[in-house]
Amino acid sequence: MEGGRSSLLSIASIVTSMTAVAIGNGMMLAYVPFVLTRSAAPDWVPGAAVTAIAFGGLIGCVLAGPLIRRVGHARAFSCSMALVILAAVLISLGVHPTLWIFARALYGAAANTNFIISQSWLNHASDNHWRGKAMALFYMAYVIGLGAGAWLFGRIPVDGNLAPIITIFFTAVAILPIGMTRLPTPPAPAKVSIDIAMAWRSSPVALVGVLASGGLSMLVQGFTPIYAAANAVSQQDVATLMFVMQFGLLVIQFPMGSLSDRIDRRIVLVATCALIVAAGLAALVVSFDSLLLLMLVFALFAGAVETVYSIANAHANDRTDPADFVPLASTMLVAWSAAATLVPMLVTVLTPAFGAELFIYATMAVAVLYAAFVLIRLRMRERVPPQLCETFEIKSAQVPNAGALAEAKARAE
Structure with missing residues (x-):
């Protein structure tokens, strides 16, 4: 009984800590592009700040493992939180575009390190029969924290540096739950090993889907406030x-x-892409004078984008041997981060010429191309029977597959 209560407290501390981080992140996701767009900075700067997050995440996913193996989970967690605080301090110094872009890259590297550590700990503290529920709680709490941070942004003055100061406050609070609990130290996460050929053999639809979701998520979440x-x-x-x-x-x-647990996941992916295109067209048509309707449209837009990521991950697990889960997770992580960097970078370069709504067209284009690819694969490869599919789990493209290294290792065992 005592061990079970200890595990529950450990999981609660991890979820509480990362939810506090998410509140600060949600605030900065709205604050940085809003202020940069309203400032005298060049038109490309807000988009570059979005791209910098993903680029930093790409660096973080490569460096986090060696850092954790060198200093341990607790010290690495403190270091990554310190980087989040440092990034917020740089933003609090005033609107300096180059400095803000660097700060967002610094945050991206720290964020992926946070995800790897927290999800590694979460997998280690959870029993097998309810690990999936714990992970679902983690994802939901993090996303709700992002929303709470965005809501809080609307209640503070945008002039001055109150937003980054509040972010520093929540990040400091996030250190306390893990620092004050006796969390057992989990094994170091698996090495980030890239095996594109293996991932392609296992499921081209999943690999391309994770690539697509990297671009889709960063476009919709990053460029909407711009x-x-x-x-x-x-x-x-x-x-x-x-x-x-x-x-x-x-x-x-x-x-x-x-639905994807009951029918071919590829069919659901095509339907999800169709929903993305429909929401994108609606976003272009609905006037900003009908703001409530526009908000509902963008909620559908963002929800459909997130769904591509989670179903593509589930489809990958359906078709991959457990012995390959670790290299698959590593490959998917790097693929997501690379696409999340390159696609927004291209849109950032073209936005000054084509306007702020370009990201909507780009999102629809990615969805159409991915749906076409899935339809081609449907004609080429047999479906997986539902009884052989793994149970779908809620995941967020805003919490990229960083923790899958630890999760895959636990599942393979």
């Missing part, structure tokens, strides 16, 4: 928009994921 601010949407309305978008994941992903 788009809203460029159309003179108020700070409070931008905050509400970002808040509502986070709950699109819960509304769209669960029913689509449940």
Whole structure:
């Protein structure tokens, strides 16, 4: 009984800690693009700040494992939190575009390290029969924390440095739950080993899906506040928009994921891409004067984008031998981070010429290309019977497959 209570307290401390981090992150995801778009910075700077997060994450996913093996989970967690605080301090110094881009890259590297550590600990503290529920709670709490941070952004003055100071506060609070509990030290996460050929052999649809979801997620989550601010949407309305978008994941992903447990996941992926295109077209048509309707449209937009990521991951696990889970997770992590860097970078370069709404067209284009690829694969390869499919789990593309290294290792054992 005592051991079970200890495990529950350990899991609660991890979830509480990362939810506090998410509140600060949600605030900065809205604050940074909003302020940069309203500032005298060049048009490419807000998009570059979005791209920097993914680029930093790519660096972080490669360096986190060696760091954890060298100093241990607890010290690495403190270091990554310190980097989040340092990034917020740099932003609090005033609007300096180059400095802010560097700060967002620093945050991206720290964020992936946080995810690897927290999910490694979560897998180690959870029993096998309820590990999936613990992971689902983690994802949901993190996404709700992002929404809460966005909502809080709308309630503070945008002038000055209060937003980064509040982010520093929540990040400091996040250190306490893990620092004050007796968490057992889990094994170091698996090495990030890239095996594109193996991932392609296991499931081309899953590999390309994770690539697509990297671009889709960073476009929708990163460029929406830029788009809203460029159309003179108020700070409070931008905050509400970002808040509502986070709950699109819960509304769209669960029913689509449940459906993918019963029919071919590839069919559900095509349907999800169709939903992305429909939501994108609606986003272009609905006027900013009908802000409530626009918020609902963007909630569907964001929810459908997140669903591509989670179903693609489930499809990969259906078709991969457990012995290959670790290299698969490593490959998917790097693939997601690379696409999340390159696609927003391209949109950032082209936005000054084509306008702030370019990200919507780019998102629809990625969805159409991916749906076409899935349809081609449907004609080439047999479906996996439902009884051989693994149970779908809620995942968020905003919490990339960083923790899958530890999760895959636990499952392989």
